[in-house]
Amino acid sequence: MRSDRLRCLMFAAALLSAAPAAWAQVAVDAPWVRATVAQQPATGAFMRLTAQRDLRLVGARSAIAEHTEVHEMAMQGQTMRMRQIAALELPKGRAVALAPGGYHLMLIGLKQPLRAGQKVALTLIFEDPAGKRSEQKVQAEVRPLTAPAS
Template sequence: MHPISRSIAFAATFAGLAFAAQAQVTVKDAWVRATVPQQQATGAFMQLNAARDTRLVAASSPLTPAVEVHEMAMQDNVMRMRQVPGVDLPAGKPVELKPGGYHVMLMNLTQQVKAGDTVPITLVFEGKDGKRESVQVQAPVRPLNATAAPAGHGEHKH
C-alpha cells in the first residue's frame, strides 16, 4: 500500500472511532408498562448513560406514530404530566426514566400491550455539537403493577 493511502486509511479509521466514542449512549433496564384493553397510552422506562454530555430529544416506535418524551412534576400541589423538549444526560451520570418522573410516552395505541410482549423503541440523542444518534431498544413489557425492571433486562449499548 502506498504511504499516502496508508495515511488516509489510518486517518479514516480513527475519525470513525472518534465519532463512535463521541456520542456513545448506554440504555439499561428498558421496559414498558402493560395496558388494559382499550387503554390508549403507556410509558416506557429505562436508565440512560452517556459518555459525553448529550440530550434525549425524541423517540419513536412502530407500535404508534405518537411517541413523546414526558415529565411528571408537581404543579400547584398536583402531579401533572407534560411533554418536554428533551432530557439532559450529563457525561458519565446515569439518568433514570421512571414512573413519576421522566419517561417515554407511547400514545394513541390501537392494541393492548401485554406483559411478556416486546416493544421496539428508537431513542434519538443530540450532542452539544447538534449531531444526532439513534439507539434501538427492545423493551420487554412488564405487568401493570410493575415499578422497576429486573436487573439485566432490556439492555442495549450503542
C-alpha cells in the same frame, strides 16, 4: 493461504457484529414498557440512560405507537402534573432514570394492547451539543400493569 483469508473474514465479521454495541453512545439499562388494557391509548416506557458524552434525549419512535414524546412528572402547587418536554439532558457519565413518577417516554396512539412478556422495539433519538442527531435501537420488555418502579 485460503485458511488465512477465511480467518481474516471471520475476524472481520466478528468485529462488525460487535460494532453496534461498541458504537452505542448511551448505555441503556433495564428498558421496559408498562402493559395495557384493551382500548388504552397510551403507556409509558422506562429505563436508565448513561451517556458516554454530553447528549440530550430529544425523542423516540416505535412501530406500536402513532407517536412518542419525552415527558416529566412534576409538582405544580399541590398537584402532580405530567407534561411533554423538548429534551432530557444526559450529562456525560451520569445515569439518568426514566421511571414512573418522573421522566419517561409516552407511547401515544397505541396500535395494539401490550401484554406482559412481549418485547417492544424503541428507537431513541439523541442530540449532541452541536445539534447532530443520532439514533439507538433498544428492545424493551413489557411488564405487568402492577410492575414496581425499579
